Amino acid sequence: MFARYTAPAIAIAILATLVAVDGAAAQTVNxxxxxxxxxxxxxTPCHGNKGEGTSDVYFPRLAGKPAGYLYNQLLAFRSGRRKYPPMNYLLEFLPDPYLEAMAEYFASEHPPLPQPAPSEVSKDVLAQGELLATSGDAGRNIPACVSCHGPGLTGMQPGIPGLLGLRANYISAQLGGWRYGTRTAKSPDCMQLVAGHLTEADVTAVAAWLATRPAPANPAPVPKGTYALPFGCGSQPN
Amino acid sequence: MGSKLSITLLSIQLLALAAFTTAAAAQDKDKTGDIIARGEYLARAGDCTACHTAPEGRLFAGGRAMPTPFGTLYTSNVTPDPETGIGKWSADDFYKTMHNGRFPDGGLLYPAMPFASYTKVTRADSDAIFAYLRSIAPVNQKNKPHELRFPYDNRQLILGWRTLFFSEGEFKPDPKKSAEWNRGAYLVEGLGHCGMCHSPINALGGTSQSDAFKGGLIPMQNWYAPSLTSNREAGLGDWSIKDITDLLQTGVSMRGVVYGPMAEVVHNSLQYLNDEDTRAMAVYLKGIAEPSPPPAASSALSTTESSLLISLGKTVYDKNCASCHGTQGEGKPPHWPPLANNQSIEMQSAVNPIRMVLNGGYPPGTKGNPMPYGMPPFAGLLSDNEVAAVVSYIRTAWGNRGTPVSAREANELRSAPLN
Structure with missing residues (x-):
């Protein structure tokens, strides 16, 4: 008696489970x-499947940059503060939490850094670039890149981007944007202050040298507060 | 004794009175709160925020640039600041502005402010919106002067425009239709000001009544706002009510997805409407749509050229598009929209499908769909010929009844403004 009731009950239960699983699967499949x-x-057409960049030298690598930096850029593109119409258009109606999730996603991807391309500039220019990037020029109020972007140029959490894996064209276009005020950030706008002291030749030299840097053993941005910034920066509040 | 009693009585009376006034005050406050909340809701329905708030600007402080074929207009400060906003306005002033397109001093509003639609808004709704605007933080920010070219900088020209295109009057319900239909009509024709884009705009920047909701190219933006009355365009006659309400509330549906200027409308306005109002709009929109005869096939291309394009288009499609939209254009709706039997692909104007292929796009992030899936831009990957080919293919495959497009049409839209 008991067994007779149980068997159909089990059969029904299994059937119900099957139907449920089937329904769920159908939904996922479609x-x-x-x-x-x-x-x-x-x-991905511009930034690569994992944010590693593409063959277009003007589109930057996103992978592994600090999430805070990426989020700031997404916000700036959405509001139109940072101007690039294809980006402004794509992001215009996306809410903050979603942009944050996008930033986290690309920050957590770690495709290998590309092999640096051979430089097109002379040795002297590269040497000038290295000097500016690693020591700056105190006489002209130019801090070294490494003083904010880190001794390994890998950036610092949460807001300072690494400078590795970018092409010279992209870096010089961005420095040009800062110099001419077409790229701006929250006040104090530290990059605008720095780039304002650079000449066109400085920009070429620094961009060329940065693009030759090989991948370090650990390309991850260093934790917040690892070193003190030489001056205030709106994108990296203390 | 007697005096003591009367004092006691008096104090009881006083107490009672105090209690009564407090209760009444609380009730009044509730009422005011209700009106403000209703006003905020209606301001959403009218999409006031989107225009009267600049990017990174303070709420309702104005200053957003509105490019028009006649020059650039800057929206005004509608916060309750007495110097630079509408702090000195009365509810009468506000109603007159909404209803008649005139400032309190009699000055004429440019019709970029949709008073030709807002004239249909009831006095009670206008008062609620005004109460809401009075409740927000005042911002002292002077209005930016408009930058209109000669002769459009002469406001008197608006008089001519008004004679041709403006008819004043609150919404009058149609007694033959249901209350729901009428509510939908009120929202679509009034606060929703859908006709501003979904009607053809003539060279004078106006829309004639007889052409209402018949679709048109949006000036300056180069997006085509399809007809809401023709089922061959965005007419919703053969859509289910659920698909329509999904599209309006979440931005995605089983039939298609909103992009471009309509994404803005869903993002800033429609997603905030309640289920009843959304349904009412759906019922009305479904009601005004009707089958219309197919337009004469007007492809400028020869048959040979068309078939070459379409055959290249299939190759491009299978390689780049089929992984999301399916080999038969079936998509994975609602997130990856179907292209087969999708009116926005087939309609006479191919502007929107070409733009989507070139620039991709995200539907708006909404409460109902906070993390939308996006379409990649193909401008950098496909040549003009390939764009034309793939658009020609999706417009004619799987029973779609669109016409092929030329590489020139694709090329022209590469320089269309993106936002």
């Missing part, structure tokens, strides 16, 4: 993957 990777496919 839906895009519920992942950030699928959600950020719109970014």
């Amino acid at each position: 839906q895009p993957p519920d992942t950030m990777a699928a959600r950020v496919e719109a970014c």
Whole structure:
């Protein structure tokens, strides 16, 4: 008696489970993957599948940069403060938490850094670039890149980006943007102050040297507060 | 004794009175709170914030640039600041501005402010919006002067525009229709000001009544706002009510997804409307749509050129598009929209599908769909010929009844403004 009732009950339970599983599977099959990777496919033609960059030298690598830095850029593109129409257009109607999730996603990706391309500038120019990047020029109020971006140029959490894996064209375009005021950030706008002291030749030299840097053993940005910044920066509040 | 009693009585009376006034004050406050909340809701429905707040600017302090074919207009400060905002206005002043397109001093508003639609808003709703605007933080920020080219900088020209295109009057319900239909009509034609984009705009920047909701290219933005009355465009006659309300509230639906200027409308306005109002709009929109005869096939391309394009288009599609939109254009709705039987792909104007292929896009992030899936931009990956080919393919494959497009059309839209 007991067994007779139990068997159909079990059969019904199993059937119900099967139906449920089947329903869930059907739904998943007809839906895009519920992942950030699928959600950020719109970014990949320019920034690469994992944010490693593409062959276009003007599109930057995103992977492994500090999430705070990436988030600041997404906010700046969304509001139009940072101007690049294809980016401004894509982000215009996306909410803060989603932009934060996008920033976290690319920050957590670690595709290998590319082999540095051979430089097109002379040895002298590279040497000038190295000098500015590693020692700055106190007489002209130019701090060394490494004083903020870190001795390994890997950046610092949460707001200072690493400078590795970027092409000379991208770096010089951005420094040009800072110099001419077309790229700005929260006050005090430290990069605008720095770039304002650079000449065109400085920009070429620094960009060229940075682009020749090989990947360090540990390309991750250093933790917040690892070193003190030489001056205040709106993007990296203390 | 007698005096003591009367004092006691008096104090009881006083106490009672005090209690009564407190209760009444609380009730009044509740009422005011209700009106302000309703005003905020209605301001959302009218999408006031989107225009009257500049990017990174203070709420309702104005200053957002509105490019028009006649020059650039800057939206005004509508915070309750007495010097630079509307702090000195009365509810009457506000109603007259909304209803009649005139400032309290009689000055004429440029019709970029959709008073031709807002004229349909009831006095009670106008008062609620005004109460809400009075409740927000005042911002002292002077209005930026408009930058209009001669002769459009002469406001008297607006008189001519008004004679041609403006008819004043609150919304009048149609007694033959349901209350729900009428509520939808009130929202779509009034606060929603949908006709501003979804009607053809003539060279004078106006829309004639008889062309209402018949679709048109949005000036300056180069997006095509499809007809809401033709089922061959964005007419919703054969959509289910649920698909319509999904699209309006979340930005995505089983039939299609909103991009471009409509993404802005869903993001800033429609996602905040309650279920009843959204449904009312859906019922009305479904009601005004009707089957219309297919337009004469007007492809400028020869048959040979078309078939070459379409065959290249299939190759491009299979390589770049089919992984999301499916080999049969079935998509994975709602997030990866279907292209087969998708009106926005087939309609006569190919502007929107070309733009989507070139620039990709994200539907708006909404309460109902906070992390939308995006379409990648292909401008850098495909040549003009390949863009034209793939758009021609999706417009004609799987039973779609669109026409092929030329590489020139694709090329022209590469320089269209993006935002």
